[in-house]
Structures are given as structure tokens and as C-alpha cells.
Amino acid sequence: MSQLYRAALAVFAAVIAFSAAVAQERVVPRTEEAIRYSFAPIVKQVSPAVVNVYASRTVRQRNSPFMDDPFFRRFFGLDDAPAAPRSRVQQSLGSGVIVDPSGIIVTNNHVIENADEVKVALSDRRELECEIVLKDERTDLAILRIKEKGTYPTLAFADSDALEVGDIVLAIGNPFGVGQTVTSGIVSALARTQVGVSDYQFFIQTDAAINPGNSGGALIDVDGRLVGINTAIYSRSGGSMGIGFAIPANLVRVVADAAKSGGAVKRPWIGADFQALNGELAEGLGLDRPRGALVTALVPGGPAERAGLAAGDVVVAVDGLDVDDPNALNYRLATRGVGGAAELRYLRKGRERTATLALEAAPETVPRDERTIDGGSPFAGLTVVNLSPAVTEELGYRGRQTSGALVTAVADGSNAADVGFRPGDVLVEINRQPVETTAALAQIARQRIGLWRVSIERGGRIVRSVIGG
Incomplete structure (x- = not known):
């Protein structure tokens, strides 16, 4: 038998042995241990830290205008006094996760938005009142604190940057208000940036069933650690279609830590x-x-300019983690928090370079000087603040103005509401007078003028109109 023949025979035998080994792996479970494989131990461990959230608010309903008319009130045999506006209670439900033994709970901001009262139901069926500690609309996260003192079960945070597509995850929440429910699935995708739920577009996608009421609930790994807060679903029917999204735990931790320290994010x-x-x-x-985030403009003296970045550079990584687009860059920086520095990897003219970026909060270059405009001008009813980098960052302003009066609220029924002003508008110029501060706007609004020529920035565009006085 030749040496070549022996070698071929050995290779053939190895292939047969490998095929047999593979075939042996794909067998029906035969042992009791294999048949009884279950996530039950993990669920028992973590479910006490997942709560149902009940939020309610009182809404005043306007009466029919006929009910304020004396003739109609007499016609229907009612007393002469106009009826007081009726009120009703609106309720919303969702889920939450206890992340601190003192009773600190993370949930979605949209679950408790505008709520007058918030309660949570624990897994042992106790219902406890909560106070709202922090609301962060930009991340769609809110932090609650149970009012009753005690030591509560918690979920530990996982490093969500360590997740990989295909990892097994469990979703725990209160879908449709039926009670605590567990569903399983895998991580379908990472770094989803086109979801449109918050300013920080960077989500974990999973096929674990998530339905209305799951918002604010836990997405956990097989070690029972919190990898994300369930937030949104893609659905044409209102129910789960296997496409759910969760806010990564690394961003949730930043918001929770801010609440624990008693400050804002x-x-x-x-x-x-x-x-x-x-x-x-x-x-x-x-x-x-x-790939990456293309630098289009820099603030003179800002952290990016001091780090050596220039227009035309493309940032491709933060601390070694890839950046695919500006949303991913914002997320990576947000999870680092303020203080210290981050290493940016960027491309300039095809060559890779690194820069050290100082992680500092946006400065309030001018006092925000919040004011509510009164009087008889078209601007009466506006609440405005001075634009600055700090205000821009805090309120998520995405326009081009660096100064001016930013509208934060418009009073219902006011002159400003009738004209059509909206929160987010920036008053740039009135009758050819620049509006650089809220004080300047208040002074201009006191003038008695028949026609007002107004320039505002809305959605990145300058809008000009003439308003009667």
C-alpha cells in the first residue's frame, strides 16, 4: 500500500468520523436534564425587580358652548350658572426596572409623561406610590423613586457594548396590562439608528415579543443582567411582529446615575x-x-477644534468602538458622561489619525434669562430663553442660530398661539431689529406697532411673515 494511498485513506476516515460527530450533535434530547432545560431559574431571579407602572393625570374637558348660553340653559331646565368644566382621569400603563435597592426605578418617559400620580405594582402584588425624580425626553427615559422606605430587589447592569447579534435575550414587562409576562428571542441587530423614538438613535433590535405595555420593561441576558430598556416596536397591527427595540443599558446607566446624584443628565x-x-x-x-461621521463645521474654541479636528475629517471610532454615522457618535459620547477624555479615531485625506477629546459639558455662554412675554403684542404668551451651547444641548435644538430667543412654550389661547408660534422656534429679527436676547424681545414687544415683520428659524429654515398688530 503506497504512502499516498494511506494518506488518502486517513483523510477519508477523518471525514467520516467528523460527519458522525456532527450527526451525533443533532439528536433528540434523551436525558431528563436536557429535556428540562429552562429559563425559569433566571426569570425567578430577576422578575421581582421588574414592576408594572400605572400613571394617571386629570384632564379638564371643555363644555359645549351651548351650555354657557343662558337661553339654552333655561330651555333645558338647568340653573342659570354656567356648568363648571368637567374632568376625567387618563391612565397609561407600562413597565419599569428597579436598579437601586432604595427603590430607584427606570422606565420610559412616554409612560409617565404629564402624569399627576404614578404607582407601581411589584411582583408580590404590592402597589406603591412613586415620585418622579428625573425625566429626560431626549433619551425617552424617566427615573422614579418608591416613596415607601425599604430595600428592594434590583437588576444589575450589563455592558451592552459586549452584546452580539444572535445572543439570547428575555423581555419582561406588562403587555396590554395582563400582568408580568416573559418572552424570549435573540438580538436581531445592534446600533439601529432609524427608529425615531428619541434623540439618541442607537437601539438594540430583538425578536423577543414586545407589545404595548412592555415599554420601560427589562431586556435581560442569560446571566440575568439588564442589557436594555424595552421602548418601541415596529408594527402594522399594534401587536408584536418580531421587531422590537430597546435602549442599551450603557445609556440607561448614565441617566440612572444622574438621578442618584440628584442632578440633571x-x-x-x-x-x-x-x-x-x-x-x-x-x-x-x-x-x-x-462609514463614520463627517465634520461639517466647528465651534471656535470648542472641544473638537481644540482636539485638532477640522471640517472634512471623518470620525470612525470612539475609544476603539466603531462609529457608523453621527447618531452612533452621539450615543458613544453620551455613554461616556462628562469628565475625562475620549480617544477619537478619524480619517483625513485617506490617512488615519487619533485625537483626544475633552469630555466637558456645554457652556452657558449667556444666562438663559427665561421670560414669559405678556401684553397685547403678537408675542404675548411666549416663554423664551437665550440660546447658548448649554441650552442647545439641553433642549436638543438642531438649528443654525447661535443667538436669539428660543421658544420653549406657547400658552394656550394666547396671542402667540393664535399667530402660530411653536416651541422650538427662534425669533431672529423683528421689524429689522435683531433679537439677540430675551430682554431684547421683551423690549420690542412693548412697542405699539400696526404691522410686525417677523423672521423666525423653524426646522433649520428662516420663515418670514407680516403680522397685524
């Missing part, structure tokens, strides 16, 4: 504008594919 300010790349831009910049 502080996010690093980079001091630059960014743009996503398409195929044409990537080719023009010499990139093999669209």
Missing part, C-alpha cells in the same frame, strides 16, 4: 456639526464604503 459637548456619508461622499473622500 449632563452630556459631553463636542462643539461640531456632523453629517452622515452616502456612497458619493465616501468615494469623494477616498473611503472604501460609507
Whole structure:
């Protein structure tokens, strides 16, 4: 038997042995241990830390205008006094996760938005009142605290950056108000950025069934750690279609830590504008594919400029973690918090470079000087603040103005509401007078003028109109 023949025979035998081993792996479970494989131990461990959230608010309903008319009131045999506005209670339900033994709970902001009263039901069926500690609309997260003192079960945070597509996860919450429910699935995708739920577009996608009422509930790994807060679903029917989204735990932790310290959420300010790349831009910049965040403008003296970035650079990683677009960059920086520094990897003219970015809060270069405009002008009813980097970051302003009066609220039934002003508008110019501060707006609004020529920025565009006095 030749040496070549022996070698071929050995290879054939190895292939047969490997095929047999593979075939042996794909067998029906035969042992009791294999048949009884279950997530039950994990669920028992973590379910006490997942709560049902009940939020309620009182809404005043306007009466029919006929009920205020004396003739109609007499016609229907009612007393002469107009009826007081009726009120009704609106209720919403969701889920939450206890993340601190003192009773600190994380849930979604949209679950408790505008609530007058919030209660939670624990897994042992106790119902306890909560206070709202912090609401962060930009992340769609809110922090509650149970009023009754005690030591409560908690869920530990996992490192959500360590998740991989295909990892097994469990979703725990209160879908449709039926009570605590557990569903299982896998991580379907990471870094989803086109969900449209919050300012920080960076979500974990899972096929674990998530339905209305699951919002604010826990997405956990097989070690029983919190990897995300269930937030949204994609659905054409209102029910689960296997596409659910969760806020990563690393961002949830930043918001929870801010609430524990008694402050607001502080996010690093980079001091630059960014743009996503398409195929044409990537080719023009010499990139093999669209990736990263393209620097389009920098604030003079801001952290990005001090770090050495310039317009035309493409940031592709933060502390070694890839950045696919500006949303991913914002998320990576937000999870770092304020203080210290982050290493940016970027491309300039096709060459890779690194920069050290200081993680500092946006400065309030001018006092915000919040004012509510009164009187008889078209601006009466506006609540405005001075624009600054701090206000821009805090309120999520995405326009081009660096100064002016930013509208934060418009009173119902006011002159400003009738004119059509909206929160987010920036008053830029009135009758050719620049509106650089809220004090300037208040002074202009006191004038008696027949016609007002107004320029505002809305949605990144300058809108000009003439308003009667």
C-alpha cells in the first residue's frame, strides 16, 4: 500500500468520523436534564425587580358652548350658572426596572409623561406610590423613586457594548396590562439608528415579543443582567411582529446615575456639526464604503477644534468602538458622561489619525434669562430663553442660530398661539431689529406697532411673515 494511498485513506476516515460527530450533535434530547432545560431559574431571579407602572393625570374637558348660553340653559331646565368644566382621569400603563435597592426605578418617559400620580405594582402584588425624580425626553427615559422606605430587589447592569447579534435575550414587562409576562428571542441587530423614538438613535433590535405595555420593561441576558430598556416596536397591527427595540443599558446607566446624584443628565459637548456619508461622499473622500461621521463645521474654541479636528475629517471610532454615522457618535459620547477624555479615531485625506477629546459639558455662554412675554403684542404668551451651547444641548435644538430667543412654550389661547408660534422656534429679527436676547424681545414687544415683520428659524429654515398688530 503506497504512502499516498494511506494518506488518502486517513483523510477519508477523518471525514467520516467528523460527519458522525456532527450527526451525533443533532439528536433528540434523551436525558431528563436536557429535556428540562429552562429559563425559569433566571426569570425567578430577576422578575421581582421588574414592576408594572400605572400613571394617571386629570384632564379638564371643555363644555359645549351651548351650555354657557343662558337661553339654552333655561330651555333645558338647568340653573342659570354656567356648568363648571368637567374632568376625567387618563391612565397609561407600562413597565419599569428597579436598579437601586432604595427603590430607584427606570422606565420610559412616554409612560409617565404629564402624569399627576404614578404607582407601581411589584411582583408580590404590592402597589406603591412613586415620585418622579428625573425625566429626560431626549433619551425617552424617566427615573422614579418608591416613596415607601425599604430595600428592594434590583437588576444589575450589563455592558451592552459586549452584546452580539444572535445572543439570547428575555423581555419582561406588562403587555396590554395582563400582568408580568416573559418572552424570549435573540438580538436581531445592534446600533439601529432609524427608529425615531428619541434623540439618541442607537437601539438594540430583538425578536423577543414586545407589545404595548412592555415599554420601560427589562431586556435581560442569560446571566440575568439588564442589557436594555424595552421602548418601541415596529408594527402594522399594534401587536408584536418580531421587531422590537430597546435602549442599551450603557445609556440607561448614565441617566440612572444622574438621578442618584440628584442632578440633571449632563452630556459631553463636542462643539461640531456632523453629517452622515452616502456612497458619493465616501468615494469623494477616498473611503472604501460609507462609514463614520463627517465634520461639517466647528465651534471656535470648542472641544473638537481644540482636539485638532477640522471640517472634512471623518470620525470612525470612539475609544476603539466603531462609529457608523453621527447618531452612533452621539450615543458613544453620551455613554461616556462628562469628565475625562475620549480617544477619537478619524480619517483625513485617506490617512488615519487619533485625537483626544475633552469630555466637558456645554457652556452657558449667556444666562438663559427665561421670560414669559405678556401684553397685547403678537408675542404675548411666549416663554423664551437665550440660546447658548448649554441650552442647545439641553433642549436638543438642531438649528443654525447661535443667538436669539428660543421658544420653549406657547400658552394656550394666547396671542402667540393664535399667530402660530411653536416651541422650538427662534425669533431672529423683528421689524429689522435683531433679537439677540430675551430682554431684547421683551423690549420690542412693548412697542405699539400696526404691522410686525417677523423672521423666525423653524426646522433649520428662516420663515418670514407680516403680522397685524
